[in-house]
Amino acid sequence: AQTVTQSQPEMSVQEAETVTLSCTYDTSENNYYLFWYKQPPSRQMILVIRQEAYKQQNATENRFSVNFQKAAKSFSLKISDSQLGDTAMYFCAFRGNEKLTFGTGTRLTIIP
Amino acid sequence: DTGVSQDPRHKITKRGQNVTFRCDPISEHNRLYWYRQTLGQGPEFLTYFQNEAQLEKSRLLSDRFSAERPKGSFSTLEIQRTEQGDSAMYLCASSLGWTGTLTNEKLFFGSGTQLSVL
Numbered sequence: 004a005q006t007v008t009q010s011q012p013e014m015s016v017q018e019a020e021t022v023t024l025s026c027t028y029d030t031s032e033n034n035y036y037l038f039w040y041k042q043p044p045s046r047q048m049i050l051v052i053r054q055e056a057y058k059q060q061n062a063t064e065n066r067f068s069v070n071f072q073k074a075a076k077s078f079s080l081k082i083s084d085s086q087l088g089d090t091a092m093y094f095c096a097f098r099g100n101e102k103l104t105f106g107t108g109t110r111l112t113i114i115p
Numbered sequence: 116d117t118g119v120s121q122d123p124r125h126k127i128t129k130r131g132q133n134v135t136f137r138c139d140p141i142s143e144h145n146r147l148y149w150y151r152q153t154l155g156q157g158p159e160f161l162t163y164f165q166n167e168a169q170l171e172k173s174r175l176l177s178d179r180f181s182a183e184r185p186k187g188s189f190s191t192l193e194i195q196r197t198e199q200g201d202s203a204m205y206l207c208a209s210s211l212g213w214t215g216t217l218t219n220e221k222l223f224f225g226s227g228t229q230l231s232v233l
Contacts, residue, residue, distance in 0.1 A: 007157075046204060048158070048224035094157050101171060102148065103222060105157030 005030045005097050009106035016085055017114050023070075024080045024109045026095030035099045037071065037078045042092040042108075051093070054078065085113050119225035121207050127231045128197055135193045136228045140209030147190050148222065149182055150206040151175065158206055164190060165212060197232045204229050 006029045016022040028037070039051040054062045054071050061069050066086075070079045082089055090113045095106040120139045128134050140147050145166055150158035161180070162172045166187035176182075179197075184190040194201055208222040 045226070047226050048206065048208075050221060053221075096157075102160045102163060103158075104160065107157050108155070 005032075005099055005104045007095050007097050007104050007106035009095055009109050011109045012107075013110045013112070015112040015114055018085060018087060020085055021081060021083045022085055022111065024082075024093050024095075024111065026078045026080070026106060028076050028078065028095070028097045030076070030097065030099060032099045035097060037069075038096040038098065038103070039067070039069070039078075039080045040094045040096060040105075041089075042094065043090070048094075052080065082111075087113050087115060089113050119207055119209050119223050121205075121225040121228050123228060124226065125229045125231075127233065129233050130197055130199060132197055133193065133195045134197055134230065135191055136205055136207075136230075138190045138192070138207030138209075138225060140189070140207070141223055143211065144209035144223070145187070145212035146210045147184055148208040148210075149190070149192055150208065152204040152206055152227070153202075161192075161205075194230075197230075199232045202230055202232045 008027045011025055035056045037054045041049045041051050052062050052064045052067050052069055054069050061071050066083045068081045092108045092110050094108045096103045122137045126134055148163040149161040151161055152158040159175055160173050161176050162182050163170060164184040167184050179195045182192045204227040206227045207225045210222050
């Protein structure tokens with residue numbers, strides 16, 4: 004079974020600064036996808052970024068980028084130039100065969 | 116395309132009552148998933164459908180839970196004899212499904228149904 008671990012329950016950062024959220028996972032599969040989802044107070048799950056395990060190049064989406072270390076089974080999310088609207092719960096998720104397995108989340112607060 | 120819709124948004128019920136939630140996926144999506152999320156936790160997988168076939172059920176899905184997806188369109192999740200421990204947000208998600216040699220899909224989530232069992 005896959006497990007996803009997010010070791011930072013809460014983080015806060017000043018607006019415009021850069022913040023990195025950590026995620027590690029455990030799997031015996033070789034082909035899989037990794038995701039970061041954002042859940043604002045509305046509780047709508049929003050896909051932020053995804054990474055295919057077979058790609059060595061780290062994914063980027065505007066201010067969001069990942070540092071994917073396959074051997075270490077690490078998948079961190081970096082948010083640059085943080086904005087107040089980035090305040091939310093962030094979940095790391097693993098997808099192997101058929102379903103997503105989520106971590107316990109990191110509550111990120113952007114301070115004005 | 117109006118996204119994944121769930122009904123109701125909130126449900127308050129007394130312990131022992133039955134409740135039913137509905138999920139309408141994006142119209143062309145073959146796969147439909149149910150997740151449960153308690154406060155401060157990540158969503159936990161419950162079950163998923165490929166069209167009308169229920170392909171996997173989590174051990175979290177006790178005998179009191181049943182899910183259906185007749186005709187491969189909308190889905191319902193019923194909880195019988197509700198318990199206080201059933202209080203949670205129930206999330207539905209859908210996706211296009213198998214698109215190649217490796218499942219390559221994006222899940223679209225609904226806004227969830229918040230269940231409170233008194």
